[in-house]
Amino acid sequence: MRDLIGCVVLGLLFGAGYAVAQDNPPKIGQQFGDWVFQCSAVAQNQTACAFVQTIVSQDGKRQLAQLQMLEQKTEPASYILTMLLPLGLDIQNGVTAKIDTTDPVAATLKTCLPRGCIATIALDKNLADALKHGKSLALDFTMGGGKKTITGSLNGIAEAFNAIAWF
Numbered sequence: 001m002r003d004l005i006g007c008v009v010l011g012l013l014f015g016a017g018y019a020v021a022q023d024n025p026p027k028i029g030q031q032f033g034d035w036v037f038q039c040s041a042v043a044q045n046q047t048a049c050a051f052v053q054t055i056v057s058q059d060g061k062r063q064l065a066q067l068q069m070l071e072q073k074t075e076p077a078s079y080i081l082t083m084l085l086p087l088g089l090d091i092q093n094g095v096t097a098k099i100d101t102t103d104p105v106a107a108t109l110k111t112c113l114p115r116g117c118i119a120t121i122a123l124d125k126n127l128a129d130a131l132k133h134g135k136s137l138a139l140d141f142t143m144g145g146g147k148k149t150i151t152g153s154l155n156g157i158a159e160a161f162n163a164i165a166w167f
Contacts, residue, residue, distance in 0.1 A: 035069070051068065065085050078123075080120050080121065083118070090143060091109055099134040136152065
C-alpha cells in the first residue's frame, strides 16, 4: 500500500493530480477491475488522486512496473499515463506503449529515481478510447542489451474513466 501511494506522489512531482471535487467521486481504495483509486495529500486542503495498477512478477515477489492514470491541473484539463519502470532501462532507446495490436506510442522519459524511471504519455480522446476498449497495455523498452516487455491489464479502466467523468 505504501508503494502505491509513493508512486502516486511520484506522478504528482510532475504537476499532475486530480482534486476530488465531484458529487459522487470514487472512494479511496475502490477497485475498478485491475485498477485501484488512490489519493495522496499534496498540500493543505489539496488531494491528488490517480487510478493505479502495480504489475508484479509471476511469483508475486517483486514489482516490475506501476501505472497511473491521472488528471493534470491545467485549463482545459488534460490526462496522463505515468509509468514507473525498472532502473537500468536504456534511456536512448526510449519506451513505447502498445494497446493490444495498435501501433506503439512513444513515451517521454522524465527522470530516474532510486525506485525506477518515470515515463509519461499524454492521453487524448483517441488514446483514451483505445484504452477503454483494449485488453492489455504492453510497455516495451531495452534493458541489458535486450528488448523487454512488461504487460499491464486494461480490465476496469473504462469503468474507472466513467466513474470520474474522464473522456
